[in-house]
Amino acid sequence: MARLGIMGGTFDPIHYGHLMTAEEARERFGLDKVLFVPSGHPPHKKLTDVSDAEHRYLMTVLATLSNPAFEVSRVDVDREGITYTVDTLRDLHRLYPDDELYFITGADAVLEIITWKDAHRLVELCDFIAATRPGYPIDALEEKLGALYTDCRECFHFVEVPALAISSTDIRARVREGRPIRYLLPESVVYYIEKNGLYLEGRK
Numbered sequence: 614m615a616r617l618g619i620m621g622g623t624f625d626p627i628h629y630g631h632l633m634t635a636e637e638a639r640e641r642f643g644l645d646k647v648l649f650v651p652s653g654h655p656p657h658k659k660l661t662d663v664s665d666a667e668h669r670y671l672m673t674v675l676a677t678l679s680n681p682a683f684e685v686s687r688v689d690v691d692r693e694g695i696t697y698t699v700d701t702l703r704d705l706h707r708l709y710p711d712d713e714l715y716f717i718t719g720a721d722a723v724l725e726i727i728t729w730k731d732a733h734r735l736v737e738l739c740d741f742i743a744a745t746r747p748g749y750p751i752d753a754l755e756e757k758l759g760a761l762y763t764d765c766r767e768c769f770h771f772v773e774v775p776a777l778a779i780s781s782t783d784i785r786a787r788v789r790e791g792r793p794i795r796y797l798l799p800e801s802v803v804y805y806i807e808k809n810g811l812y813l814e815g816r817k
Protein backbone atom coordinates (compact mmCIF):
# COMPACT_ATOMS: atom_id res chain seq x y z
CA MET A 614 0.00 0.00 0.00
CA ALA A 615 1.46 3.35 -1.06
CA ARG A 616 0.97 6.61 0.81
CA LEU A 617 -0.39 9.29 -1.48
CA GLY A 618 -0.40 13.01 -0.62
CA ILE A 619 -3.29 14.98 -2.14
CA MET A 620 -2.36 18.64 -2.35
CA GLY A 621 -5.68 20.46 -2.65
CA GLY A 622 -5.83 24.17 -3.41
CA THR A 623 -6.96 26.90 -5.75
CA PHE A 624 -3.32 27.61 -6.72
CA ASP A 625 -4.08 31.09 -8.10
CA PRO A 626 -1.13 31.17 -8.58
CA ILE A 627 0.93 28.26 -7.20
CA HIS A 628 4.05 29.50 -5.33
CA TYR A 629 7.09 28.25 -3.39
CA GLY A 630 5.02 28.07 -0.16
CA HIS A 631 2.83 25.38 -1.76
CA LEU A 632 5.83 23.52 -3.20
CA MET A 633 7.67 23.56 0.14
CA THR A 634 4.51 22.37 1.90
CA ALA A 635 4.24 19.37 -0.41
CA GLU A 636 7.93 18.51 -0.07
CA GLU A 637 7.88 18.88 3.72
CA ALA A 638 4.74 16.71 4.00
CA ARG A 639 6.28 14.10 1.66
CA GLU A 640 9.38 13.82 3.82
CA ARG A 641 7.65 14.04 7.24
CA PHE A 642 4.89 11.53 6.51
CA GLY A 643 6.84 9.18 4.23
CA LEU A 644 4.59 9.87 1.23
CA ASP A 645 5.48 8.02 -1.97
CA LYS A 646 3.99 10.70 -4.20
CA VAL A 647 2.21 14.04 -3.92
CA LEU A 648 -0.63 14.66 -6.34
CA PHE A 649 -1.46 18.35 -6.79
CA VAL A 650 -5.20 18.80 -7.36
CA PRO A 651 -6.15 22.33 -8.48
CA SER A 652 -9.81 22.94 -7.66
CA GLY A 653 -12.32 23.55 -10.45
CA HIS A 654 -14.95 25.83 -8.93
CA PRO A 655 -14.14 26.32 -5.20
CA PRO A 656 -17.39 26.29 -3.19
CA HIS A 657 -16.57 29.38 -1.12
CA LYS A 658 -15.56 31.60 -4.06
CA LYS A 659 -17.40 33.23 -6.95
CA LEU A 660 -16.21 31.84 -10.29
CA THR A 661 -15.44 35.39 -11.42
CA ASP A 662 -13.09 35.70 -8.42
CA VAL A 663 -10.74 32.94 -9.54
CA SER A 664 -8.65 32.55 -12.67
CA ASP A 665 -9.73 30.08 -15.31
CA ALA A 666 -9.14 26.51 -14.11
CA GLU A 667 -7.01 25.71 -17.20
CA HIS A 668 -4.60 28.55 -16.33
CA ARG A 669 -4.30 27.31 -12.73
CA TYR A 670 -3.85 23.71 -13.89
CA LEU A 671 -1.11 24.65 -16.40
CA MET A 672 0.75 26.81 -13.84
CA THR A 673 0.67 23.85 -11.44
CA VAL A 674 2.10 21.54 -14.13
CA LEU A 675 4.92 24.01 -14.87
CA ALA A 676 5.75 24.46 -11.17
CA THR A 677 5.92 20.74 -10.36
CA LEU A 678 7.75 19.57 -13.50
CA SER A 679 11.20 19.13 -11.94
CA ASN A 680 10.16 16.99 -8.95
CA PRO A 681 9.74 13.27 -9.84
CA ALA A 682 7.59 12.74 -6.72
CA PHE A 683 5.07 15.42 -7.77
CA GLU A 684 2.18 14.90 -10.21
CA VAL A 685 -0.87 16.96 -11.13
CA SER A 686 -4.42 15.65 -11.39
CA ARG A 687 -7.29 17.03 -13.47
CA VAL A 688 -10.06 15.34 -11.45
CA ASP A 689 -11.41 18.61 -10.01
CA VAL A 690 -10.78 20.70 -13.14
CA ASP A 691 -12.68 18.20 -15.30
CA ARG A 692 -15.63 17.55 -12.94
CA GLU A 693 -18.69 19.70 -13.72
CA GLY A 694 -20.08 21.98 -11.02
CA ILE A 695 -18.75 23.02 -7.64
CA THR A 696 -15.61 21.28 -6.33
CA TYR A 697 -16.36 19.43 -3.12
CA THR A 698 -13.47 17.63 -1.45
CA VAL A 699 -15.65 14.58 -0.77
CA ASP A 700 -15.99 14.12 -4.57
CA THR A 701 -12.24 14.65 -5.05
CA LEU A 702 -11.49 11.94 -2.49
CA ARG A 703 -14.06 9.51 -3.93
CA ASP A 704 -12.58 9.95 -7.44
CA LEU A 705 -9.05 9.44 -6.16
CA HIS A 706 -10.02 6.34 -4.16
CA ARG A 707 -11.37 4.92 -7.40
CA LEU A 708 -8.14 5.77 -9.26
CA TYR A 709 -5.82 4.63 -6.45
CA PRO A 710 -7.86 1.91 -4.68
CA ASP A 711 -4.90 0.48 -2.74
CA ASP A 712 -3.38 3.73 -1.53
CA GLU A 713 -3.65 5.49 1.80
CA LEU A 714 -4.65 9.13 1.18
CA TYR A 715 -3.37 12.22 3.01
CA PHE A 716 -5.15 15.46 2.08
CA ILE A 717 -2.75 18.39 2.46
CA THR A 718 -3.99 21.95 2.57
CA GLY A 719 -3.80 25.27 4.42
CA ALA A 720 -4.65 25.29 8.14
CA ASP A 721 -7.37 27.92 7.66
CA ALA A 722 -9.10 25.66 5.16
CA VAL A 723 -8.77 22.63 7.49
CA LEU A 724 -10.45 24.59 10.28
CA GLU A 725 -13.50 24.96 8.02
CA ILE A 726 -13.82 21.24 7.28
CA ILE A 727 -16.80 20.83 9.61
CA THR A 728 -18.74 23.11 7.23
CA TRP A 729 -17.77 21.13 4.11
CA LYS A 730 -20.10 18.73 2.30
CA ASP A 731 -20.25 15.31 4.05
CA ALA A 732 -17.82 16.56 6.74
CA HIS A 733 -17.91 13.36 8.80
CA ARG A 734 -17.41 11.10 5.77
CA LEU A 735 -14.23 13.05 4.89
CA VAL A 736 -12.27 11.77 7.88
CA GLU A 737 -13.12 8.20 6.86
CA LEU A 738 -11.67 8.80 3.40
CA CYS A 739 -8.28 10.29 4.35
CA ASP A 740 -6.01 11.82 6.96
CA PHE A 741 -5.55 15.60 6.87
CA ILE A 742 -2.25 17.48 6.95
CA ALA A 743 -2.75 21.15 7.84
CA ALA A 744 0.04 23.47 6.70
CA THR A 745 0.59 26.58 8.80
CA ARG A 746 2.50 29.79 8.38
CA PRO A 747 5.12 30.49 11.12
CA GLY A 748 3.54 31.76 14.33
CA TYR A 749 0.18 30.10 13.61
CA PRO A 750 -1.42 28.86 16.89
CA ILE A 751 -1.22 25.12 16.10
CA ASP A 752 -2.22 24.12 19.67
CA ALA A 753 -5.47 26.07 19.39
CA LEU A 754 -6.18 24.55 15.97
CA GLU A 755 -5.47 21.04 17.28
CA GLU A 756 -7.81 21.65 20.23
CA LYS A 757 -10.63 22.94 18.01
CA LEU A 758 -10.37 20.01 15.60
CA GLY A 759 -10.13 17.55 18.52
CA ALA A 760 -13.35 19.00 19.96
CA LEU A 761 -15.15 18.77 16.60
CA TYR A 762 -13.92 15.27 15.74
CA THR A 763 -13.79 13.59 19.17
CA ASP A 764 -13.42 10.09 17.70
CA CYS A 765 -10.79 11.07 15.14
CA ARG A 766 -8.14 13.26 16.78
CA GLU A 767 -5.44 11.21 15.06
CA CYS A 768 -6.88 12.02 11.61
CA PHE A 769 -5.29 15.50 11.73
CA HIS A 770 -1.59 16.28 11.41
CA PHE A 771 0.21 19.62 11.31
CA VAL A 772 3.24 20.93 9.53
CA GLU A 773 4.77 24.40 9.90
CA VAL A 774 6.18 25.77 6.64
CA PRO A 775 8.23 29.00 6.83
CA ALA A 776 7.85 29.56 3.06
CA LEU A 777 4.08 29.92 3.58
CA ALA A 778 4.83 33.54 4.43
CA ILE A 779 4.36 33.74 0.65
CA SER A 780 0.69 33.98 -0.35
CA SER A 781 -1.23 33.90 -3.63
CA THR A 782 -3.23 36.97 -2.55
CA ASP A 783 -0.01 38.96 -2.13
CA ILE A 784 1.35 37.77 -5.49
CA ARG A 785 -1.85 38.88 -7.28
CA ALA A 786 -1.66 42.29 -5.55
CA ARG A 787 1.99 42.66 -6.57
CA VAL A 788 1.18 41.97 -10.24
CA ARG A 789 -1.70 44.47 -10.13
CA GLU A 790 0.57 47.12 -8.60
CA GLY A 791 3.50 46.40 -10.93
CA ARG A 792 5.71 45.18 -8.07
CA PRO A 793 8.15 42.24 -8.47
CA ILE A 794 7.05 38.61 -8.00
CA ARG A 795 10.32 36.92 -9.02
CA TYR A 796 11.71 34.50 -6.39
CA LEU A 797 8.26 34.02 -4.82
CA LEU A 798 7.31 31.35 -7.37
CA PRO A 799 9.04 29.33 -10.11
CA GLU A 800 10.31 31.37 -13.04
CA SER A 801 8.25 29.34 -15.52
CA VAL A 802 5.08 30.42 -13.67
CA VAL A 803 6.23 34.06 -13.66
CA TYR A 804 6.60 33.83 -17.46
CA TYR A 805 3.18 32.18 -17.76
CA ILE A 806 1.53 34.99 -15.74
CA GLU A 807 3.25 37.66 -17.87
CA LYS A 808 2.50 35.98 -21.18
CA ASN A 809 -1.20 35.57 -20.37
CA GLY A 810 -1.65 38.93 -18.65
CA LEU A 811 -3.00 37.35 -15.46
CA TYR A 812 -3.85 39.39 -12.34
CA LEU A 813 -3.40 42.77 -14.02
CA GLU A 814 -6.75 44.14 -12.96
CA GLY A 815 -9.98 43.46 -11.13
CA ARG A 816 -10.36 41.18 -8.18
CA LYS A 817 -8.13 40.92 -5.15
Ligand code: NAP
Binds near residue numbers: 655697721781782
Ligand atom coordinates in the same frame (compact mmCIF):
# COMPACT_ATOMS: atom_id res chain seq x y z
P1 NAP B 1 -8.30 29.13 0.47
O1 NAP B 1 -9.49 29.50 1.26
O2 NAP B 1 -8.02 29.88 -0.81
O3 NAP B 1 -6.97 29.15 1.31
C1 NAP B 1 -6.95 29.16 2.70
C2 NAP B 1 -5.52 29.36 3.14
O4 NAP B 1 -4.78 28.15 2.94
C3 NAP B 1 -4.79 30.43 2.36
O5 NAP B 1 -3.91 31.06 3.26
C4 NAP B 1 -4.03 29.64 1.30
O6 NAP B 1 -2.85 30.32 0.89
C5 NAP B 1 -3.68 28.36 2.03
N1 NAP B 1 -3.60 27.18 1.16
C6 NAP B 1 -4.52 26.77 0.25
N2 NAP B 1 -4.14 25.59 -0.28
C7 NAP B 1 -2.97 25.27 0.29
C8 NAP B 1 -2.09 24.17 0.18
N3 NAP B 1 -2.39 23.13 -0.62
N4 NAP B 1 -0.95 24.16 0.91
C9 NAP B 1 -0.67 25.19 1.74
N5 NAP B 1 -1.46 26.26 1.92
C10 NAP B 1 -2.60 26.29 1.20
O7 NAP B 1 -8.41 27.59 0.18
P2 NAP B 1 -8.59 26.89 -1.21
O8 NAP B 1 -7.24 26.88 -1.86
O9 NAP B 1 -9.74 27.47 -1.95
O10 NAP B 1 -9.04 25.42 -0.77
C11 NAP B 1 -8.14 24.52 -0.21
C12 NAP B 1 -8.66 23.12 -0.47
O11 NAP B 1 -9.84 22.90 0.31
C13 NAP B 1 -9.08 22.86 -1.92
O12 NAP B 1 -8.73 21.56 -2.28
C14 NAP B 1 -10.59 23.03 -1.89
O13 NAP B 1 -11.27 22.28 -2.91
C15 NAP B 1 -10.92 22.47 -0.52
N6 NAP B 1 -12.19 23.02 -0.02
C16 NAP B 1 -13.27 22.19 -0.01
C17 NAP B 1 -14.50 22.64 0.42
C18 NAP B 1 -15.71 21.70 0.41
O14 NAP B 1 -15.55 20.54 0.07
N7 NAP B 1 -16.87 22.18 0.77
C19 NAP B 1 -14.63 23.98 0.86
C20 NAP B 1 -13.49 24.79 0.84
C21 NAP B 1 -12.27 24.31 0.40
P3 NAP B 1 -2.68 30.72 -0.66
O15 NAP B 1 -3.80 31.69 -0.93
O16 NAP B 1 -1.33 31.31 -0.74
O17 NAP B 1 -2.87 29.45 -1.43
